[in-house]
Amino acid sequence: MRQVAEAAGVSVATVGNVLNAPGVVAPETRRRVELAMTQVGFVRNLAARQLRGVPSSVVGVVILDLANPFYGEIGRGIEDRLAEAGCLVMLCSTDADVGKEASHLRMLEEHGVRGVLVTPAETHIEMLTRTLRRGTPMVLLDHPRDGADMCAVTVDNVLGGRLAAGHVLSLGHRRLAFLQSSIGARQSTQRRDGILRELSAAGLDAAESLVDVDLPPPDVAAAADAALDELLSGPRAPTAILCFNDVAALGVLTGLRRLGVHVPNDVSVVGYDDIQFAAGLSPALTTVRQPKYQLGRAAADLLLDESRPGHRHQEIMLQPTLVARGSTGPIAEPGA
Amino acid sequence: MRQVAEAAGVSVATVGNVLNAPGVVAPETRRRVELAMTQVGFVRNLAARQLRGVPSSVVGVVILDLANPFYGEIGRGIEDRLAEAGCLVMLCSTDADVGKEASHLRMLEEHGVRGVLVTPAETHIEMLTRTLRRGTPMVLLDHPRDGADMCAVTVDNVLGGRLAAGHVLSLGHRRLAFLQSSIGARQSTQRRDGILRELSAAGLDAAESLVDVDLPPPDVAAAADAALDELLSGPRAPTAILCFNDVAALGVLTGLRRLGVHVPNDVSVVGYDDIQFAAGLSPALTTVRQPKYQLGRAAADLLLDESRPGHRHQEIMLQPTLVARGSTGPIAEPGA
DNA sequence: CTGTTAGCGCCTTCAG
DNA sequence: CTGAAGGCGCTAACAG
16 A cells, blocks of 8 residues: 555555545546556455454355255355445355354454354254354344344244145145254254144144154255155055255155155155255155245345444244145045 | 453463464463453454464355355365365355456455465456466366466366267267357367267267257256257257256256157257256256366365465366266167 | 554564 | 564544
């Protein structure tokens, strides 16, 4: 900056003004300074700027797994909204590991980020609030607020569960399975609650009509595939399989093909998320669509709003929708 | 830091030593300082550290589109390798837009990142080298080095094209189509070269046996779907469709289903990348697998190596492999 | 409108 | 092994 000042024949303060208050500098001088900047190859030093107290333009994003397309789309929503505000994103995956989560949050804090968007690794977020020193705003991403003193963007998981269960119940299914995993346990539990509500609304007993399956991480697709043999053996095997996400549903479709079970004639399958490939699967996957891109945008929006004077923490709940495709159908006649 | 020093009853220099040279401080003193740090809630200020000249622990990653699962997997490879070195990643998507690319690179530079991994938006990387002031190391991601003065990690695209073309030629196909897009033009061109080599090796004339289709961005899946009507009309319609990535192949499968064209009996389809869902498509997609996670890891590796004294720029070329699945089959008998 | 100046928090040399 | 002091590049407050 001093070099620029010398090259332009002005003082460093004038260079500073060109940078931060262009209006206050005489056009002629400004032009000369700008020319000098390109000549010298001047690049602003944001670290020094930040040290001086200017708010950072970096936002931390902590998700479960970048390789999951679900988070890719969310990430794009975040990135696009932040770009409008001139902000960049620091991204980290936790694999739902509390230790990694804590260490990433710590590093983000050391970098002095403007705030963090977090999909918590654990159901209880108490931990999170303790990890983060006050001063760094946090917005929960795809997780309910639960009375915490921060913003949150979530998708109505109970409704999502109801949509999935209601769909297969209306097709005549009476024995359902729900496949979930410790990855995204919080969301899964709520979706299961939605399923239970639909079951009881249909006058069914959950103990009779719902089988729970837990898929060990990390590869839920493989786990879903592997779980089918046991799930489908026995006389009371489910006729409809509801999955906590599309990746698990992919595993189910692959496994059912392996077992020679026809979808949807023998068994119906419902996914969750509606990631891009759901429509192209064999058969096209019936699933509950989550507004992923919007989820990311909304979260970024809330975080940017944190620095506005009158800001109040709030929770935004987006609505999922059912997308009925080829992987679900009427229940086969018992004797057929 | 001064607060910590006061709380522990030592000087700031001692606190600094605990942080940067723990061995030099008496164990007893160190324990006291560490205790004080947690009590005060001390968080290192990396901006100040960086200003002082300590190398940054942030690496910039500039890719085409985070929402594309291909980059999600690459990103995980990068992230995992960097995490081992205690580094974080700043991620940006360019949508193959040179303007966005330049502005992102600029911002990353202002942040003083340790280096950048870039998938160039354009075929010619001359632009890139001009954008970046010397001093910030750059590694090309999924792009050949082309004699540039930097490291690069790439996958052998010519071989990939040969694998795809060789496969369908061996199945008897003689009229091929290649679908590409300006997104990833460089890679596509090389794959096309591979296709041409296989064609001429089989004694075929490219002008006769290869149809080129250009898919307008941004939604290549929809564009691929839409391009089919024209592509398949006429007497010399191709019997095998090779796609520059799996997302485009997804669009082709969707479109062929819409048109009532059976895969692979009527038309064979080959994708590229082998993203997770390729195996679950209908029918399972034959594709050229790229070692995505390894690609990311290798690039991160090279970048970290840039700060080693004896570092020499180098290019790493990974090998793609053909994964033959259900979307390709022998050509139908002309009269059948 | 332009120039001068005092730190932001940390690391590092040097003296004790 | 510990204490004191200078400066990294920038911003903002004030003087000219």
